[in-house]
Amino acid sequence: QVQLVESGGGSVQAGGSLRLSCAASGYIYSSRCMGWFRQAPGKEREGVASIAIDGSTRYEDSVKGRFTISKDNAKNTLYLQMNSLKPEDSDMYYCAAYRSGVKLVCAVEFLLLPSVADWGQGTQVTVSS
Numbered sequence: 326q327v328q329l330v331e332s333g334g335g336s337v338q339a340g341g342s343l344r345l346s347c348a349a350s351g352y353i354y355s356s357r358c359m360g361w362f363r364q365a366p367g368k369e370r371e372g373v374a375s376i377a378i379d380g381s382t383r384y385e386d387s388v389k390g391r392f393t394i395s396k397d398n399a400k401n402t403l404y405l406q407m408n409s410l411k412p413e414d415s416d417m418y419y420c421a422a423y424r425s426g427v428k429l430v431c432a433v434e435f436l437l438l439p440s441v442a443d444w445g446q447g448t449q450v451t452v453s454s
Contacts, residue, residue, distance in 0.1 A: 372433020
């Protein structure tokens with residue numbers, strides 16, 4: 326059974342840093358497109374960053390230069406290093422991975438499609454000014 330578990334969230338002051346982790350069981354990260362997303366209460370989930378099988382990455386404009394997505398295939402863990410955090414970065418953060426057999430180009434827009442991805446339970450990030 327596939328399971329994704331996020332960790333690393335917490336409360337920091339503006340300008341601070343956090344590193345989120347997403348540990349997987351049930352499949353190997355090296356063979357999947359993966360991404361990080363965030364969602365505020367009452368709002369739609371939005372993509373933050375994605376990382377393809379070949380390691381290529383994409384970022385949402387508001388986090389470029391501040392966030393870095395990476396993965397450790399040996400540890401089967403996905404990371405999101407978040408620097409220069411702003412109050413507007415406060416959200417619940419989720420990781421997701423393409424399900425087996427998905428052949429779409431790696432992009433957060435596709436990870437959000439119904440029945441395309443597996444999701445973790447989320448980890449809360451709160452940035453105070």
